[in-house]
Each structure stands twice: as structure tokens, then as C-alpha cells.
Amino acid sequence: MTASVEAAVADAHRREWAFVLAATVRVTGDFDLAEECVQDAYARALATWPTGGIPTRPGAWLTTVARHRAIDALRRESTRDRALPLLVERVPVPGPGERDDPEIIDDRLRLVFTCCHPALVLEAQVALTLRLVCGLTTAEVARAFLVSETTMAARITRAKKKIAIARIPYRVPPVDELPARVDAVLTVLHLLYTTGHTAPVGAELGRRDLVERSLDLARVLRTLLPDDADVAGLLALILLTDARRATRLSDDGQLVLLADQDRSRWDHAAIGEGVMLVREALRRRPPGRFALMAAIAAVHDGAPSWDATDWREIVGLYDLLVELWPSPVVALNRAVAVGMAAGPAAGLAALDLLTTEPVLATYSYLASSRAEFLRRLDRHEEARAAYEESLLLSENVVERTFLEERLGQLER
Amino acid sequence: MAEYLILIYGDEAALDRPEPGAFDAMMKGHQEFGERNAAVLRGGNALQPTATATSVRPDPSGGFVVTDGAFAETKEALGGYYLVEAADLDEALALAKQVPMPSGGVEVRPIRTFG
Numbered sequence: 001m002t003a004s005v006e007a008a009v010a011d012a013h014r015r016e017w018a019f020v021l022a023a024t025v026r027v028t029g030d031f032d033l034a035e036e037c038v039q040d041a042y043a044r045a046l047a048t049w050p051t052g053g054i055p056t057r058p059g060a061w062l063t064t065v066a067r068h069r070a071i072d073a074l075r076r077e078s079t080r081d082r083a084l085p086l087l088v089e090r091v092p093v094p095g096p097g098e099r100d101d102p103e104i105i106d107d108r109l110r111l112v113f114t115c116c117h118p119a120l121v122l123e124a125q126v127a128l129t130l131r132l133v134c135g136l137t138t139a140e141v142a143r144a145f146l147v148s149e150t151t152m153a154a155r156i157t158r159a160k161k162k163i164a165i166a167r168i169p170y171r172v173p174p175v176d177e178l179p180a181r182v183d184a185v186l187t188v189l190h191l192l193y194t195t196g197h198t199a200p201v202g203a204e205l206g207r208r209d210l211v212e213r214s215l216d217l218a219r220v221l222r223t224l225l226p227d228d229a230d231v232a233g234l235l236a237l238i239l240l241t242d243a244r245r246a247t248r249l250s251d252d253g254q255l256v257l258l259a260d261q262d263r264s265r266w267d268h269a270a271i272g273e274g275v276m277l278v279r280e281a282l283r284r285r286p287p288g289r290f291a292l293m294a295a296i297a298a299v300h301d302g303a304p305s306w307d308a309t310d311w312r313e314i315v316g317l318y319d320l321l322v323e324l325w326p327s328p329v330v331a332l333n334r335a336v337a338v339g340m341a342a343g344p345a346a347g348l349a350a351l352d353l354l355t356t357e358p359v360l361a362t363y364s365y366l367a368s369s370r371a372e373f374l375r376r377l378d379r380h381e382e383a384r385a386a387y388e389e390s391l392l393l394s395e396n397v398v399e400r401t402f403l404e405e406r407l408g409q410l411e412r
Numbered sequence: 413m414a415e416y417l418i419l420i421y422g423d424e425a426a427l428d429r430p431e432p433g434a435f436d437a438m439m440k441g442h443q444e445f446g447e448r449n450a451a452v453l454r455g456g457n458a459l460q461p462t463a464t465a466t467s468v469r470p471d472p473s474g475g476f477v478v479t480d481g482a483f484a485e486t487k488e489a490l491g492g493y494y495l496v497e498a499a500d501l502d503e504a505l506a507l508a509k510q511v512p513m514p515s516g517g518v519e520v521r522p523i524r525t526f527g
Contacts, residue, residue: 119501166522167414169500177502 005049008058013042016059017135018220022107023063025170027070031132031160034070038135041066108133109224110170112217116185117168124159125188131156134213144195144210182225186234186290189214189221193238198396211242229281233290236277240297243270255402259306271301292321311341328357336369344373364393368403380410413497415454415523416504421488422516424461434514441512449496449507456494488516495523 024034055061115128142152196210218235247261281291303309318334339347371386387407462482498504
């Protein structure tokens, strides 16, 4: 009984937190009090569900409890004493709120757009999204980004203060601003995903929890903005890349390259869903950057083997992506695809054009990609130097082990 | 409603020796900005160049140090401001985007109220 209640509360935390918080912020007018009330509501659930039973709609139960807490707190506290201006006009009488009530759905969307407002620095946007939309504790958010809890607490407090003082509105932006604002939200989700997919430093290759949060959020966004091609593109990208998670590491925790992965163990349900979403995302002309990245992932996922991959198609998609998003990192990936489509000499030539890019100067993948092509061209001395350079730049233990192994395999 | 100060930063050298027609275009831009947003404008001025600025700082002995020049030397100097009324930051940013900014850009700061 207790175990099932704990599981139900954990599940409600993951699924309903944003929904409950967003509905409560409308009562309190500020995030801090709303967070406190929502935390109380979850604590109440843990205490009362074992005897009272798990409610049929846990989200509605939690919302009602949190909102009542908020009303009680507001009665006790005099509004005039408040130091910070209110975020939103308070809603006088909160109703129980149906889950599919359009206003409630809007509330969650409001929360996401406020957390990902471009007037906040990107790190703060990510931190607030994890804290307020996903309900992670400050300690958990700090761990995810490898900073101290004090630093993260200060970052979150500063961001909340700016929201209140500069009056960053708690609302869904008007239609003419929507594309730019949705893009800001997607940038946050994509950063969450890539941070989870390959942690910049540390003993593990990825952080599963961050990947799952980004996938959950992309699904929520998809429900909220079903007609947005970029949202479909990002969800597709996450599904199509994450479909390979089971094969990225060997049993002893070593990195396995795409070329060597057991494709039969990929998550074919996720690939199927991702491919449908990519088709939808590509229907918009011109396609967005997430749609193009997802399309590239889809070509990989659809190939029966590494050798049978349609590299020309991949180069074509990268050409479109570079045009849309002239980032040196994208150009680097394109150069690698060129090498696969047209041979290591062509790939090396494309990579060598990028060696003066300042952004790539500390990027281990440029050196490791050059090393791969040099190795395949039997230029072992140069390959050795490039692997060594790459090792100097990588701080991820799993990646470093892989590079050291490759270095060891080179003939002297 | 809240008030925001829109601080206009720009390259003074360019302002000093404007391209032909650029000064007139900028002045026309400000005039149009003022007419379009008259209802929410609470004030605004252009400033003389930083070469005319004088900075005053307290010194440890209780007196003052008076120096020639702006408080902080940057490539883009404060050249003017508008005080506007807006419901929230998005509204203030929408106003800010209409301010002529031939070089540099603008900074939007909420006005602090006490009491």
C-alpha cells in the first residue's frame, strides 16, 4: 500500500507538477508562495493517500489542496506588506479545474513562456524550467549542471526577482511574437536534452533524468501547441536520437560508435513516432533547424547498417541546416558526413577549413574527427597527434577512454 | 502600470561625424517615435556627448573627487533616454524596439519605487 502510494505521488509529481503549480500561481500571484503550497500539497498526498486512497484524478486533488493552502496563506498575510509586485492578478475564487479545461492548459503554457523569457540569461531559463516546470529541487538542478547548491539557489532567486521586478508577464505571447518565443523555449529544451545526452564532464556519458525531463516537456509542449512544426521537429529529434540509448554504451560502460551499434536493439516504437513527427515538421517550408536535425537522425535510424547509410541524403540535409543555422558545430558535422559520402580525403579537406574557427578551438570533436579520417588515410603520425589533441580537450571519462583506446590501436 | 527608463547607447564618434542625411533621419525617427507613443511617454532627452561629462565620486577623507568624463568609459556611450509607462516588460520592450538606434542599442530598466 505505502509503496504504491509513494509511486503514485512520484508519478503525480512528474506528470502534474507544472499543471498544479501553474494553477496555484494564478491564486498567489507569485512563484515562491505557490511553490510552497504545491510542496505542501504533495506532502499532504503522502500523508493522506495511504488511508483515504489514491484519488482518481491526482492532479485535480493536488491543485485543490494547493490552492486552498494558498488562499489560507493569503488571508494570514497582509497584501500591503509584500516587498515584490505581484506577477499576475489574483483569481478571486478558484474552481476545481478540469484537466482539459483550456484555461488550465494555458496556465501551464504561461509558466513555460515565463521561465523561458529571453530577458533572462539562458542558464537561468534552464534552471527555472527545471525548478518550476519540472518541480526539481534546487539541489537536483544544481547537480544536473554541476554547480554548488548555493550558486544555483542564487541563480534561481535572481531570476525570480527579475521576473517580479521587471514584470516579465505571466502569459502566452501574442501571435506575432510567438515564433521567436517558441524558439526560445525549444532552445532551452534542446539544451536540456543535449546536456543529458552527453554530459560535458563527469564519469557517466549521459544524464538519463535530464533526457527524460526534456522528453516529457517536449511532449507537454506538443500537446499545448499541436500545430507548431518546430515543436514537432524537436520532439522528433529527441525521440529519434534517444531511440539509440540502449546501444550507445557497451556492457562495461564503453562508448559504442553509431557504426558499431546493434541496430536491432534500437527503440523501434520511438523511431516510428519520431518519423511521423519529422514528416509533419518537414511539411512547413522552409523547414526549421530541429526538423532538419530530426530528419538527419531519421536517415540514420532508417539505415540497415552504417555502410548502407544514405550519406548523400545526410549531406544534403546538412547543407540546408548550415544555411539556416551557420554554426561552426553544424559545419563540423556536415564535414564528417561529407567524409562518409565522398571518402576520408574529402572529409579531411572539409574539416581543415574549420580549424581556424575560434568556437571549435576547444571542441574535442574537431580533433577526434580529423583523427578518424587521418587514420583511415593511413596517416598514422598525424592521426596520433589529432587523438592526443582531442584527449586534451575532452573531460568526459567515457569519451576519453574511447579516444585512448583508438590511440592505442594506431600502429607505431 | 509601471515605469521603465529606456537608455539609448550609441557610438559617439559616428554621431559626431554623421553620414550625410543620417542625422536628419535619426531626428525624424525620434519625432515619429514621440508622436506614435505620446500616450505612454513620461519624459525623454538627448544628452550632450560624454566629452562634456563630469564625474563626481566621494573620496575616503569625506570630500569629493571631480573628474572629467563619463562614469564608465565604453565604446557605446549613453546618448539619451525615454521614460515610458508600460504594463509589463514585454510592453516596454515593444516600445524599446521602436527607438531609433543607428548604432549600439537600448537598455530597459524598471523604475524603482519606494514606500
